[in-house]
Structures are given as C-alpha cells and as structure tokens.
Amino acid sequence: MNEVMQRLDLVRDAAFRLIEEWRKGPSQSPIVPQGNVAGTALIIVIAIMTFLACLTFGGVSLVRDSAAAWQSQISKEATIQIRPVEGEDMEALLAQAGKIAQGFAGVTSTRVIDRAATARLLEPWLGSGLNIDELPVPRLVVVSIDEESPPDFANLRAELVRNVPGASFDDHRTWVDRLVSMARTTVLIGMSVLALVIAATVLTVIFATRGAMAGNGHIIEVLHFIGAEAKFVAREFERHFFRTAFKGALCGGGAAVLMFLLISWWSSRNLATPEADQAAALFGNFAIGRDGYIGVAIIILLVSVLTMITTRLTVITQLKEMDNRGSESI
Template sequence: MAKETKKVPASKKPAPQVKAARKPNRPKLPRQKTQKKPASERSSAPKFRSLTPIVPPQSVAGRALTLVVAIMSFLACLTVGGVSVVWDAADDWQNDLVREVTIQIRPAEGVDMLREIDRAVALTQEFPGVETVRALSDDETRALLQPWLGDGLELESLPVPRLIQITVDDPEALDLSQLRAALEQEVIGASLDDHSIWTSRLSAMAGAVVLGGFAIMALVLGSMVLSVVFATQSAMAGNKDVVSVLHFVGAEDSFIAREFQRHFLVLGLKGGISGGAIASLAFLMLDLFTRRGSGQAGSDQLSALFGTVSVSLPGYLGVIAVVFLVAVLTALTSGLAVKAHLKRVD
C-alpha cells in the first residue's frame, strides 16, 4: 500500500533562513580624551555676581558733583602753579642779589673822586670770592639818573655819588663785613650795599605768597569736601530702600560705606583729572603767550617781574599731587559721611 503523504499547511511550514549581511570593516578612530580643567581654573569662577551697584554710576547728581570737583581741582591746581611761579621768581631774585654787591662813593670837598674809585676797585679785587669789579662810567650814571633829572646832566657840577658794581663768584667765600670795614677805613666816602634789606623783603614776600596760596587751596578743598558731604547724603536718601534691604539681610556698615567710597572715588578721579588737565593746559598757554609776545608791553612787564612765566617741574608734580589728593579726600569724606548717617539711622 502506498504511503499516504500528509500535507502540511502553508502556515505551519518553517520560514526559510536568511543569512545576515556582513558589515564592512571600518577603521576604528582613536578616542579623543577630554582635557579636564585644572582645579585653579574651576575654583576661580565666581559663585556670586553683583548685577548692579548700590549707587547708580550715571545720574544727574553724579555728573553735577563731577563738574564741581573738576572746578575745585582746577582752582587748586591754579593756586599751586601760581605759588610755584612766584617762589621760583623770588628764588632767582635772591640769587641775583646775593651775587651782586654795590660800592657807593659819595663826593667830598678836596677829595679826588677818580682816585678813590681806583683805590676801591683795587682793594676789592684782593678779597676771595670776588669775580669782577667794575666802576660805572659817566654815561651809565647819566642813564640811571635820566628818568628823574632829565638829559644833559653835568656830573662834575652835581654832588652825584659814583657806583662800583661787584660780581660775586662764591658768596660763602666773600666776607662782606671785612670788606665793608676795609672800604670804610681805606676809601673816603665809601659804603657797601649788599642788598640784604631787599633780600629779606623778598623772602618775606615769597613766604607770604606761599602761605596765602596754601590758605586758598585749603578753602577750595574745604568747599569741595562740603559738596561731597551733601552729595553723599543725597545719594543715601535716594537709595534708602536699597540700604534698608542690605541692613535686613545682614550687610555691615563697612560694606555699604565701601560701596559709596568706590563710587565717589571714581567721581573724584574723573573730576580731579579733568581739572588738573585744564590747569596744565592753561599753564602751557600762558608760557606760549609770554614767549611769543616778547617785546610787547604786557609780556615785558610779566617777564620783568617773574622772568619766563612758566611752571617748573615741581609745579606740575604739585598739580598731580592735587589730583590724587582730591580723589582721596572725596572717597574718605563719602565713607565718613555714610558711616555717620548709618549710625544715626541705627
């Protein structure tokens, strides 16, 4: 008997096996190692950041205070420059007077004036420290008397004293008292003028000018300090809520004072630099005016009084010192005003 084949339904037939396609071999790329930041760089990142300062940097009151500080700095720098010019001029005058001595020979009856002049010149040349000795000529004497007595003077007919000009090489080596005694003993009618009276008067004038300049500068800086105090109180009143919140969260008075000090220090630097720069420009313009206007009446008068009207290096260093002094005073004044205000509030 033939075997009966059993039909298997199509749904029960096993599925044909499909071989998976092989992936192509690709070269492996080396892995890049991520570099870790050093601990110093990671720790340097600020944890807290101040978004806005306590005192607004740009405000109408701040700009007005900067202008006031600039004006006060300008006036203080002008005072320092003026004192420097006068002091240098007085020092030059004193040096010129110390290096020049005058011998005056008065006429007397029965005395040969020319012989006494020659004797005084010869005697003076023997002293150490004397550079040159020169007797003024008749023409030079007439030129000295011309503004008061007019032209055409006859010196022989008038009792006009004759002058001998001495140029001193070393003022410390020349003994003026010994020279005076020798002239009074050896030369008839001779007297020595060492200009000590004028030197003492110039020293007194220079000292008075310096003291007056310091007094003016003190008044200017005092006015600036008062302006800073009022501006600080205004800023405290305008930021009253901010200060109250800082007190509530535990901020100390020193922290609030430092914030105000930093704000007013910047204002003081801006105003001081502006005033000092304008004052330095004014000094340079005055120097240029006196140099270019030589020969004119006003320039000649200034040159006769002060020489070259220019501020020396110590004067400009004084201007720089005034600028930093203004900034420091502004910061210190604001800090003290804030602390005093906070103590009153507490």
Template structure:
C-alpha cells in the same frame, strides 16, 4: 452590549505632533542671571555739578601750589644772593667825574679778596633800571642819580665787607658798600609769610572740597534712599553699599581733578610763554632783577599731580565715611 460599550478606550499618551511643528529647545532649570544696575546712577545733575566743583577746587589748589613753589624758590634765591652778591653805590657830587669814580671803584673791588666778578652799570643800564618809575629818556645831568657797581662774591667766605668799606672811604669818596642784607632779610621774611598763607589757602580749598563731597554724597543717598534702605534691611552689608558710592565718587573725583589739573598746567605754560615774550622790556627786566625769571619748576608740576590724586582719594574716602554714617542712622 452596545457598540459604544464594546468599543475599546484609546490608550492615553502624548498627542501626535502636528505636521510641520518644531520641537522646543530644552532649557535648564536654573533661571538666567540678570545684570545688576549700579546703585548710584552713572550720570546725574548732582554728579555733573560735583565734577565742576572738584575741577574748580583742583584748579585753585594747583594754582596755589604753583604760586607757593614759585615764592619758595624765589626766597631761596634771595637767601643765596645775600652771601653771593653785593653792590657799591657811587653818589654824584659837584666836580666829580662819575666815569672815573666808577672805574676807580671797580679797580678797588677787583683787588678785594673773595670778589670773583665786578660789573659796573653804565648810564644806559642805570636809566633802564629806573625807567619803570621815572620814564624813558632820563637825563643824568638833570637828576643826581647814583651809579652802581655789582660785585659777585665767591662761596668760600673770604670776602671782608669791613675791609672793602675802609678802602672805599680812603680811595673813593662818595662810594658806599651795600650788602642788601636788611632789604633781602625783609623780602625773605615776606616770602615765607606768603608761603604760609598759600599753604593755609590750600588747606581751605581741600576742606571745601571735602564739604562739597559730603553734601553731594548725601544728595545721592537721598535720591536713592529707597534702594539703600531695601538693601540695608534685606541684609546687604554696609561695606557693599559704601563701596558702590565710593567707586562712583572716585570716578567723579578723578574726572574733576584731571580737568582742573590740566587747566592749571595750561595756565602755567601760558604764563611762562607770556613772560618769555616780554623779555627785553623794562618792566620785565626789573621784575627779573627783583624776583628772578618767572619759571614754574618741576616741583610745581609734581604738586599738581599730587593734588589731583589727593583730591580723588579725599572724594572717595569722604563719600565712604558719609555713607557709613548714614547707614548707622538707619539701624
């Protein structure tokens, strides 16, 4: 027997570890979960464009809502003034002392039932009212300008315009009572028409926002069509895919809506500040006399908040409906 054959074979086993080597850490058999990215990109050109479009639409809708609220409040004030205020006009004539005639009319009006306040307009106040049309430095001796006496009425309905007209005809020639009813009725009708037109414009702005979201959603789906098709054909539920788009477009709607709403509120505040700084000028005083003080009420600001929420919800719901319709076309 040879020496090689006589040599016993070495037992099989693990090789001896090398000096200085570190043992490998044990790993579990389950693979490490990878973080999934969003189906819809977090930022894209179409997303930024949609935010700008939503901001502009929200701004226009908020301005429309503020204008509608302002006109509505003004019309309500006009309707209240129909029953709370009236005016006596005294026409000038040869040999007539206008100051004495104004004093006599004021005395007759104070004695009438239902009249709580009598305010005769002086020559300076009358000239200031006519300044926007006839200019400053108006002379009453050159033009036959009538004088006004404003009567504030009570709310109990005791005022009798027919009796006051008869008293003025007997004791104050040249004085006539004008309750502004015909003029104010026309203004109220015009204001209601403007409110209806404003609501129509608001509806059109919301419709344009919905159409913009539809096109943006289809563009986003076209850019991610391969991913959507793969998820659809491997069995992903339509609700899951639509939910991804809905959350993304809800964030876009909120971002654009907040930007447009804040811009509208800033515009309201700037307009109020400008109107307050112009108090005392003839034009602003005349506008205040006709339309009341320019002031955006709390209902307008609440309307801006409601529009921001509504446009955000419309953006999310519209994207979801668009995704569902597109997925049904793949079946």
C-alpha cells in the same frame, strides 16, 4: 497682620534679588545711579575746586622759584656807591674802591658802572640825553661775591669808608631778608588758600554723599537690615564717588595746566613789551616746571582719594546712625 507679613516677604525677596544681582559681576546695577544730575553737578564743582587748587599751587611755585632766583642773584653781588666829592677825581675814586674790594678774600671781581650805563639807569626818572658830569649823581661799583665763601662785609665796609671819600657799601642783606620773609608769607598764604579749597571740596562731597544716600535710602535700608555689611554699601558709594571725583579733578587740573601754558606762551611772544618785561621780572616766564606739573598731578590724585575716603566715612557714619535709630525704635 497677614497683609503686613506678605509685604515684608515681598520686600525680603526683592532685597535678596538685589544682592544676587550686585554680586554677579561688573554688569550689576549700582546702588548710586550713574550720570545723574547730582553726579554731573559734583563733577563740575570738583573741577572748579581742583582748578583753583592747582592755580594756587602753581602761583605759589612761581613766587617761590622767582624769590629763590632773586635771592641767588642778590647774594652774588654787592654794591659800592661813591658820591661826588669836591676836588676829588671820580674815576680815580672808582678805581681805588674796586682795588680795595678785590683785595678781600671772597670777592671774585669788580665792575665799574660807566657814565653811559649810569645815564641809562636814570632815564626812567630824568629822561635821555643826560650829562652825568653836570649832575651830583653817585657812581657805582658792582662787586661779585663768592656765595660759598663771602668776604667779611664789616671789614670791607670799614676799609672803603676809611680810604675812599664819599664811599658807602651795600651788601644787600636787608633786601635778602625782606625777600625771604615775603616769599615765606606768600607760600603760607597760598598753602592756607589751598587747604581751604580742599576743605570746601571735602564738605561738598559729604553733602553729595548724604544726598545720594537719601535718594537711594529705601534700597540701602533694606540691604542693611537684612544683613548687608556696611563695608559692602560703603564700597559701592566710594567707587562711584572716586570715579566722579577723578573726572572732575582731571578736568580742573588739565584746565589749570592749559592756563599756565597759555600764559607762558603769551609771555614768550611778548618779551619786548614793557608789560611782559615787568611780569617776567616778577614771575619769570610763568613756567611752573617739572615740579609744578608733578604737584598738579598730586593734587588731582589727592582730591580723588580724599573724596573716596570722605565718602566711605560718611556712609559708615550714616549707617551707624540708621542702626541707632532702629534700636531706639525697638
């Protein structure tokens, strides 16, 4: 019995010395060791998660901005298509269609696609050197539209069909609706992936916190049972994990920004190639813009703060479980 009491006295004295050391200032010995293997692994994991989250956010931003640009361009124009009609002068039909369209309020201008431009449009499928007059190829009139006050498309279509043989009118509304639906679906998928990445990061932090507490359980248990408040222990852990998460998130976010800059640089250096032209048509110049960089910074801060909050809640929960086990043993 005396031996047990002596050991308890030694543990108590050691605990008091630990508390006094931790209360002295910034040179205090931390509960969670700095720079251990687990901490380095956590930095790498958080860096990877943040990198994926920033890539997802940047990709969603690119698709959203490109879709908005496509929608704006499509909404500014409509197309009149005139099929060849036997006995009719195509040039006269094109001029008549343009004149009818310009008579409607909301139409700013019309432009006839000439023979050379029509041949260039068909080159990918029919090759070069085409004679448009020898082929039953429809001709086009591009109608520029005032986005703020568009014309009455139904009346314009009816007027063209009634007065111009072989004419049809496409206001591109079907394409706009499909484009908006595609953009919304892409954004929803991207946000879902982003949420999953953040959830995986939170779970990783929970396991890392539990591991750190298990590794330093003897110190935490002594401190807690001799009167150290849960907030004191939780504060030590959340400081450590906030610094760890911020380092990892900063590395991951920086790598994502560097990748976007490299892709944008590659795109600008290869503008003349077919691959770059098609990529630019889909995603622009791969520049995520100011909003994209602000979003990356927000993700870095969000990951760090979520890590800190998750750590605090995990530590407090673990200490409560420790209290419950202690009361049950009594």
